[in-house]
Each structure stands twice: as C-alpha cells, then as structure tokens.
Amino acid sequence: MGKSTNITWHDTTITKADRHAQNGHGSCVLWFTGLSGSGKSTIANAVSNELYRQRINEYVLDGDNVRHGLNKDLGFSEYDRTENIRRIGEVAKLFVDSGKVVTTAFISPFRSDRDQVRALFSGEEFIEVFVDCPLEECERRDPKQLYVKARRGEIKDFTGIDSPYEAPESPEIAIRSDQLSVEEAVQHVLGYLQDKNII
Numbered sequence: 471m472g473k474s475t476n477i478t479w480h481d482t483t484i485t486k487a488d489r490h491a492q493n494g495h496g497s498c499v500l501w502f503t504g505l506s507g508s509g510k511s512t513i514a515n516a517v518s519n520e521l522y523r524q525r526i527n528e529y530v531l532d533g534d535n536v537r538h539g540l541n542k543d544l545g546f547s548e549y550d551r552t553e554n555i556r557r558i559g560e561v562a563k564l565f566v567d568s569g570k571v572v573t574t575a576f577i578s579p580f581r582s583d584r585d586q587v588r589a590l591f592s593g594e595e596f597i598e599v600f601v602d603c604p605l606e607e608c609e610r611r612d613p614k615q616l617y618v619k620a621r622r623g624e625i626k627d628f629t630g631i632d633s634p635y636e637a638p639e640s641p642e643i644a645i646r647s648d649q650l651s652v653e654e655a656v657q658h659v660l661g662y663l664q665d666k667n668i669i
C-alpha cells in the first residue's frame with residue numbers, strides 16, 4: 471500500500487497506441503541482468519546504438535548512472551537493491567508508455583525483484599535478457615577493478631563474492647557473453663524484437 475491518499479489516476483488523451491502508430495514501432499523494456507562485468511552495459515548500449523541508427527525511439531537506463539541521481543540515497547543492502555529495482559521498474563514503465571524501446575542495465579540479483587517488475591507490464595512488453603557469463607570470466611575482465619577490491623575485503627556485499635546472484639530460470643533471451651561477440655549479441659536481441667513485431 472502506498473502512503474498517498476486522495477489521489478486519482480488521470481488517463482491521457484494521447485495513448486501508448488497512438489505513440490506506437492506515430493512512431494511506426496512498438497515499445498518494450500529489454501531488462502538486462504547479470505553479474506558485474508558480464509557485459510550488461512556494453513551490450514545494452516550497443517543495442518541502443520543500433521536501434522537509434524534504425525530511427526527507433528530508444529533510451530538506456532544504466533545502473534551506475536541512475537545511482538548518481540534518482541537513486542543516490544540507496545546502497546547495496548538487500549533492502550536498498552530491492553528499492554533500486556522497484557524504482558527503475560516504475561521509470562521503465564513510464565518510458566514504455568512514452569513509446570520507447572528502453573534498455574536497462576542493472577545487476578538486479580534477486581528473482582523476486584525482477585518478477586515484481588515484470589508484473590508491472592502487459593503481454594510481451596517485459597523482455598528479460600540474461601547476460602550469462604561465468605564469475606571467473608567477469609573477474610578476469612574486472613573493468614572497474616571492483617572484484618579485486620571485493621576479494622581484498624575493501625567492498626562488502628559484492629554480488630557474486632559475498633552477496634548472491636539469482637540467475638533467471640526462463641529469460642526471454644539468454645546471451646553467453648563469454649562465447650558471443652558484442653555484435654552477435656546485438657543481432658540476437660534485434661532478431662528477437664523483429665520476430666515479436668516490436669520493431
């Protein structure tokens with residue numbers, strides 16, 4: 471239950487369907503999830519670049535960036551991660567309502583949090599993209615040198631080290647980022663959107 475009372479939902483004159491008709495494509499959220507260093511940001515950005523090139527309305531919501539603003543009051547406790555994902559889910563819903571193909575790149579380690587976000591959307595609007603990469607490979611890449619710090623005990627509650635990651639059980643898309651190139655991953659995601667007639 472929310473805290474606000476005496477509030478009324480206002481339907482807008484221009485609907486999501488109107489925006490789809492004007493854009494000439496549908497809208498959805500591509501919800502990338504995976505360990506730090508698995509390639510969520512890299513692939514989400516590459517997908518967005520290709521969508522932009524094809525003149526499709528797109529937007530990227532990235533974990534590090536959102537934590538600089540909207541969610542700067544949140545850390546990495548279980549409670550804070552759940553609230554982080556809840557807020558991003560609501561923001562993504564607004565973007566989908568605005569007619570965009572939105573890509574999100576958050577670890578989103580808990581299955582129940584991702585399922586709560588899924589429940590905000592209808593039909594095929596929520597597309598879970600599991601960026602599947604073994605922990606050893608993420609640690610080898612360590613693009614931000616965070617695993618090194620986590621192993622030294624300088625970062626607590628680090629996903630995959632001393633905080634859990636619950637892999638998706640039936641994601642719409644799974645990408646082995648240690649086996650596919652970024653370009654191959656992009657083609658895989660774009661192919662899915664085309665098959666579903668979203669773009």
Ligand SMILES: Nc1ncnc2c1ncn2[C@@H]1O[C@H](COP(=O)(O)OS(=O)(=O)O)[C@@H](OP(=O)(O)O)[C@H]1O
Nearest residue numbers: 506507533546551554576577578579626627628629
């Ligand atoms: N303790 C801990 N665990 C995991 N990640 C950490 C932590 N501390 C900082 N970082 C950096 O924050 C990025 C993850 O933020 P997210 O908002 O995606 O995390 S979560 O979905 O709320 O779990 C993550 O970004 P990515 O590496 O892009 O995944 C890290 O750069």
Ligand SMILES: Nc1ncnc2c1ncn2[C@@H]1O[C@H](COP(=O)(O)OP(=O)(O)O)[C@@H](O)[C@H]1O
Nearest residue numbers: 506507508509510511512611613647650651652
């Ligand atoms: N096939 C691949 N897909 C995605 N990233 C890859 C791949 N191969 C190597 N990388 C590298 O792995 C790193 C992934 O980092 P990043 O995209 O920030 O991951 P995340 O957002 O999941 O933390 C980048 O340095 C990227 O260049």
